[in-house]
Amino acid sequence: MQYLPLFVKLTDKAVLIVGGGSVALRKAGTLLSAGARLTVVAPDFATEFLQWQQQGKAELIQGYFQPALLDGKLLVIAATDNDLVNAQVYDAASARNMLVNTVDDQPKCGFIFPSIIDRSPIVIAISSFGTAPVLARRLREKLEALLPQHxxxxxxxxxxxxxxxxxxxxxxxxxxxxxxxxxxxxxxxxxxxxxxxxxxxxxxxxxxEPQSLAGEVYIVGTGPGDPELLTLKALQLMQQADVVVYDYLVSPEIMELVRRDAERLCVGKKAGAHSVAQQDTNQLLIDLALSGKKVCRLKGGDPFIFGRGGEEIQALLPHNIAFQVVPGVTAAAGCAAYAGIPLTHRDYAQSVQFVTGHCRPDGSEPDWHSMSRTNQTLVIYMGLMKAAHIQQQLISAGRSSAVPVAIIENGTRREQRIITGTLSQLADLVTQHDVSSPALLVIGEVVSLQQDLHWFGQRAQAAVFAQPLTHIA
The missing domain is CATH 1.10.12 (Lyase 2-enoyl-coa Hydratase; Chain  A, domain 2)
Incomplete structure (x- = not known):
């Protein structure tokens, strides 16, 4: 962050503007609206400056900048069309440790003017730190249309x-x-x-009315990682929470959207390394809610698809704790879309099955025969550690060893990787490319379309992150 955003009270504070043309005029109008007491020095002045002088809103000094004019001023604006004069103003003000703004010359700015949305007393300021003022203005225009006048x-x-x-x-x-x-x-x-x-x-x-501090838990799915896939409801509750309980699968970009002063508690959960046991997480949610906290439980993907959201809600029920559930874009849908893989296709797959690579609590094997049907897409969550076993069991159950597979690492994120091959290569692909969690396995004929539809994944990634995704075939 190159500049610290501040709202400065300028009522009856002395401000110097060097320049009397249209650029200086725009800055002067903003400063007058904030109640500043203006002194303007220039050889000539726009008509509005003369009117403001008659109205007692500005003192005009016809002439050229002199360092003595800086005495007693809070802010200084260099707004002439002469770079040498602007540099002289900047150097003189900086030598006195004064805040100076040189119009359209960001390196010579101790402060900058943001684009402003005025719903006084609500004021919103948008800045690009002087690097892209037109972009900041366009953002302001969009927000102006969204924010009601009331x-x-x-x-x-x-x-x-x-x-x-x-x-x-x-x-x-x-x-x-x-x-x-x-x-x-x-x-x-x-x-x-x-x-x-x-x-x-x-x-x-x-x-x-009698006031009571009532706790509540929000079970919120954050999607596979791209913050633009968050729902509006998810973002709203993230901003309301007193405490945020999150997993490692929640991306840093999404955590940046959490309310700044909310307490943040990480409960771990990486493949093979659960730093907090599920029952302890359940008890944490209970304790926080019973103490009157609004608790936002953030989960990667969707909380009801291998997210254990149902278990956490079951733990809340005996304590009569209010809760809300916000679905998220599940990893299967998000990662496949960004990789250009349709999960179903009339010619290749009439069904899709979501399974987890983790063992069942009783240690029994899943139904490999149902998972091995042709014309079906199989999406396996948390399957990296069991890749060799998955490969062996599917082939033994009748799935062709030549069926296409895709491994999507960090799907929808900036660092997304797509590794494709065949089922017979699955375990070797994981090892050779040193794939790490989070990663999703997609097995089925639809993966063969990925090469044809790869442009879709590139466009989606570029639109969000302005860089191409990584693909390994």
Whole structure:
């Protein structure tokens, strides 16, 4: 992070602008809207500057920059069309440890102007650190269309109640839970409909109700790794949680979307190395929820497809703990799509079977004959350690040794690898290419389409990560 985002109170603070043209004018308008006291120095001034001088909003000095003009100023903006003058302003201000912005010259900026979305008192700033201002502006335009106009009045309303809420409700977590209730209530709808007196009455009634800290658990599937595959519901609950309990399979990019001040607890779970036993994870969820926490349990893929989400919910039920389940894009669907492998195809596979490479609790073998049918796609989760055994049993059960297979490592992620071959080569492919978890095995005739549809996987990967995926045949 090259710049620290800050919101600076400029009311009646002295700011110097060097330059009187259109570029300086745009900066001046932004600063005046924040209440700054402007001094502008330039040989000539745009008409608006003269009008602001008449209105007492700006002091104009006709002439050229002198370092003495920096005295008593909080911020300095160099906005001339002369690079030498701009550099002189930057050097003089920097020598005094003053914050200076040189327009359209990012290396000579101690601070930068972001693109602003104004829903006062809600203000959103977007910046590219001066490297791509047009891109930042386009992002602002998209967010402007998404953010409703009633955010400002809503913020003003709740701001008037802030002291009362703090006086009645003890503890940050309890207050935050109260405000979450408010923002999910009819108060918001009344503000949106410009029924402000009704909204205030309902907010008063909510505050008068007895307050209790009720815990809840969110079982959330995060998909195979690409953060753009998250559902809106998943993102919403990730932002509401007090505590996030996560596995190693949850990608770092997704963890970056968790609420900044939420406590984060890793419960491990890598193939062959479960750092926290499942029963201990279950008890952790129970203890956190009973203490009044909003707990977000993040799982790679989908929580109900080899994610043990059902077991965790069963553990919550005897304690009457409220829960929500948010499905995720399962690894089979996500990884196959990014690799360009259709799981079903009218000519190649009329069914698909998801299985796990882990042994059953009683040690019994799966139904290899049902898994070995032709015209069926077999997707095996957590199958790396058992690759040789899987290969042997499928061939013994009648599956052709020449049937295509794909190993998808880190599917949908930046470092995705696709390794293809035949069933007879499966174990050797895992060893030769040093495949590591997370990885998915796809076995079936549909894998033969991967070469023809490889462009799809490349395009999907490039669209998200702006780099080609790795493919090994």
């Amino acid at each position: 955010l400002g009045p809503l913020a003003e309303l709740v701001g008037r109640f802030r002291d009362n809420v703090k006086a009645k409700i003890t503890g940050f977590a309890a207050r935050r839970q109260f405000w979450e209730t408010v923002f999910n209530s009819d108060v918001v709808r009344d503000v949106q409909a410009n029924r402000l007196p009704q909204a205030e009455q309902k907010l008063t009634a909510l505050l008068a």
